[in-house]
Amino acid sequence: MADFFFNLHPVIQGLIKGLAVICVIFPFAGACSMAERKVSAWIQGRPGPNRAIPIWFAWVPVLGPALQKIGAFHLLADGLKFLFKEEPTPGHVHKFYFTLAPIVAMIPAFTTVTVVPFGAYLDAAGRVIPLALANVDVGLLAVFAVSSLGVYSLILAGWASNSKYPFLGGVRASAQLISYELSMTLSVIPVFLWINAPGQPGTLSLAKVVEFQSGALQSWTAPGWGGVWFVFLMPVSAFIFIVSLFAETNRQPFDMPESEADLVGGFHTEYGAFKWSLFFVAEYSHMIVGSGVFTLLFFGGWNPLPWLPLATLAGWLHLAHAPLWLGLLSILIFLVKVAVLIFVFMWVRWTVPRFRYDQVMRIGWKQLLPLAIANLLAYAIAIAVIQK
């Protein structure tokens, strides 16, 4: 099986891998929407969606009711509804761009997944090989470059809808996303200053960042720098990054482009049915990828605990020579971290009220950006002193 796969043409291999990742991300995004409804319900003291069940699942003794209770079938029902319901296009929109916008939303959302390493295994020589569709050296830069294209879909949707609320939503989206992109990019530079020694070939690879967080425990008295996750080394960077991530993914308290209280539905006011659901899948994909990048940068990627790298765990579990199982284990560790982060996203959403637009701009330009610059300078000097 594996041989057959590796004998295929690289393009076909890439296609199969890409489809596999999309097949994982799409349901993941759908599951996130369900999780969102459940988390909001539990936070508000409600049971949440727990009714839908196909009759043949009701016959299964324990599993059926359990799935019903967590609302698994509502997820399927929602998906089917979006797929099959009538899709009216309002008469006053620019039809071409109106249809283009959700497609443009999906493309960057799925493209960024390709450069995010999501697991690792050990090769015969005992080296850690990251699992990624394209483990390119530009890594993070590619994520930033492609994911910021996502703003075009919001602008396009807002403009093509040809009515005032979507238009305002689109304008807000462009201003907000550009503002927070700056702080976000500045906040991760200390990480790359730390991992790139002067005079050696530089890298922006995310796998490299994880490698720097995979040091084993040296001794109990002097544990060594290598095992520390960057969230402990650079808490301010992590803070700026996660706040900007909230803004970049249009999540509450920064969901200015949508803000259903003052803009009806914001940029997607005129959308319905499948196109609307594409926007949502794109938003959740951005969230998943964003959480993944955050995990890789600051939470040690696929390493289970600080000072406990994957290689050590593989030694304990005798998985060093079972790359398949180790790969699956590392993916599981990574996904658990991502899931926790996504829960934090939802938790914050149902806690904090939306900022006003002027507050969003003030936080972005007058507080987060100076903080990011000061943070960068402080770490640049500190790293220069340490590495000298």
Place this chain on the structure above:
Amino acid sequence: MAVVPLARKPLTFAERTYVPQILGGLKITIKRFFQPTETLQYPEQRPEIPKNYRGVPTLVRDPNGREKCVSCQLCEFVCPPKAIRITPGEIAPDAPTAHVEKAPLAFDIDMLRCIYCGLCQEVCPEEAIFLQNQYSMSGYTRAEMVNNKDRLYELGGTLPDQHYKWDKKKAAEVHGAAHH
């Protein structure tokens, strides 16, 4: 009047960053997250109906199974939205309750008009109509939403009687102590 001077404290740095407040909010929501829900799972669990609840108006029988309504039509006339329509009828002379003389031939309450005010219950001299526990009425057609006499007795059932007015009257007639 004592004057208490209160200093307007400036916000501390931590307060101005807004972060401790957000963390406090997160603490509250995560506590709520793990508490049990308070939702009543409606069709399976039913709410407890308080005493004197004014639900759907119904007709009742007395413990002997006699229909209490004598079709005096007071409820029909007092009904503010004119939801009640009664066709009065006579009781057959050979029936055991022939001395009551009248009973409704037809008794319709249009539940699309009824406002659940309870005036019919209040005005009824025979204690024959009661607004009971029934709180959910549904139907696919307008005709289904009109409760006819059979349906009203089915909903109402039998309620305890304190007076047995007509039994007393009959007894008085038999013993020659009639006071009318």
